Structure formats: structure tokens, C-alpha cells
Amino acid sequence: MTARKGHAAGLRIHVVTADDWASHRDLRIHMLTESPDAFWGRVDDVRGLGEADWRAAVSGDILYLQARDASGAALGTLGVLPDGERDVHLIAMYVRPTARGGGVGDLLLDASAVLALEIGRPRQLLEVAADNTVAIRLYERHGFTVLARAAARPEGGEEPLTMVRELPEALSPQDDSPQDDKAPTSP
Numbered sequence: 001m002t003a004r005k006g007h008a009a010g011l012r013i014h015v016v017t018a019d020d021w022a023s024h025r026d027l028r029i030h031m032l033t034e035s036p037d038a039f040w041g042r043v044d045d046v047r048g049l050g051e052a053d054w055r056a057a058v059s060g061d062i063l064y065l066q067a068r069d070a071s072g073a074a075l076g077t078l079g080v081l082p083d084g085e086r087d088v089h090l091i092a093m094y095v096r097p098t099a100r101g102g103g104v105g106d107l108l109l110d111a112s113a114v115l116a117l118e119i120g121r122p123r124q125l126l127e128v129a130a131d132n133t134v135a136i137r138l139y140e141r142h143g144f145t146v147l148a149r150a151a152a153r154p155e156g157g158e159e160p161l162t163m164v165r166e167l168p169e170a171l172s173p174q175d176d177s178p179q180d181d182k183a184p185t186s187p
């Protein structure tokens with residue numbers, strides 16, 4: 001698919017389950033602390049959550065992917081939320097600063113395409129802040145185009161963009177499965 005940069009050796013995609021709640025929590029708290037403007041959530045709202053809350057968060061409708069290194073450390077994440085009969089929303093895309101520029105984002109987006117097709121939803125939508133040029137460039141490289149400006153965030157600031165990509169029919173899971181260590185499951 002569209003991976004442009006060489007992935008670090010041993011990098012693989014893992015589909016998050018309830019037992020991954022702690023690594024999901026760590027990434028979530030890290031992303032909301034390090035890049036608060038890129039996400040709707042606020043770190044103060046999640047700091048007090050306990051294990052049961054985090055288990056529930058990864059056991060709902062959103063399928064979370066993690067990119068992990070050879071040691072199993074989670075370097076980045078992306079959520080895939082099915083919507084209707086043919087869409088998924090991509091949410092909470094994040095790569096740890098120490099892993100940026102190395103194709104982790106490429107790997108996550110490619111894996112999200114495989115997953116979306118596996119669950120029969122060929123259209124992907126996402127929202128991105130209009131000034132997040134790094135992320136927009138990444139999405140454009142993967143075939144996303146601007147669909148519309150989304151509703152303004154409650155806290156103000158520039159309106160986010162809605163971006164969309166139609167996944168090619170030819171892109172079947174058999175052609176390019178993520179190097180997954182667990183098959184995707186239903187929520």
C-alpha cells in the first residue's frame with residue numbers, strides 16, 4: 001500500500017483487547033498531555049479512570065490498533081469506529097514523539113484500511129485540525145481529500161477539516177494483511 005518510509009525492524013500492528021487496557025491508558029494519557037490541541041478529549045477527564053473504565057473503553061464499538069516495536073512497546077495508536085453500512089471514522093491517531101518520522105503513521109493507516117475492508121466498510125472519514133499540517137500531509141499521502149469543514153469545537157479555535165478516502169476494491173485483506181499478532185474481532 002502507501003507506506004513511504006521504511007518501517008523499523010520488528011514493527012507490527014496489534015489489535016487492542018481489554019487485556020491491553022494499561023498500554024491503551026498510557027498512550028491515551030500521553031497523547032492528551034503531549035498534543036492536547038489535536039484531540040477532543042481532555043487529560044483531566046481521563047486521569048481518574050480505573051481499570052474497569054479503561055477495559056470498557058477498549059471493549060466498545062471502537063476498534064483500536066497499536067503499532068508496537070519488537071519489544072512489544074506501543075509506539076502509536078489509531079481508533080476505527082464503524083458507522084452505518086459502509087463508513088468508518090478514524091479517531092485518536094497518535095505516534096509517540098520518539099517514533100515520529102519513521103512510518104508508524106503509515107503503518108497504522110494501512111492497517112486501518114485492511115481492517116475497514118475486513119468489516120465491509122470501504123469509506124474512511126476523519127477530522128483533523130486545519131492547522132495540523134503534518135497530519136494533513138500524512139493523510140493526503142494516503143489518499144484522503146478534504147470533504148468539508150466540521151462543526152467548530154466547543155472550546156473554540158479554527159474549525160477542523162473532515163477528510164475522506166474511498167478504499168480501492170483491489171485492496172483486499174488477503175493482499176496486504178497487517179502483520180497482526182491477533183485477528184481483528186468484533187467490539
Ligand SMILES: CC(C)(COP(=O)(O)OP(=O)(O)OC[C@H]1O[C@@H](n2cnc3c(N)ncnc32)[C@H](O)[C@@H]1OP(=O)(O)O)[C@@H](O)C(=O)NCCC(=O)NCCS
Nearest residue numbers: 035038093094095100101102103104105127128134135138
Ligand atoms: C501526525 C502523526 C500521527 C504522524 O505520525 P508519523 O508516524 O510521525 O508520520 P510520518 O512518519 O509520516 O511523519 C510525518 C511527518 O513528521 C515529521 N517528522 C519527521 N521526523 C520527525 C520527528 N523526529 N519528530 C517529529 N516530526 C517528525 C515530518 O514532517 C514528516 O512528514 P514529511 O516527511 O512529509 O515532512 C504524529 O506526528 C502525531 O502523533 N502527532 C500528534 C498527534 C496528532 O496530530 N494526531 C493527528 C490527529 S488528527
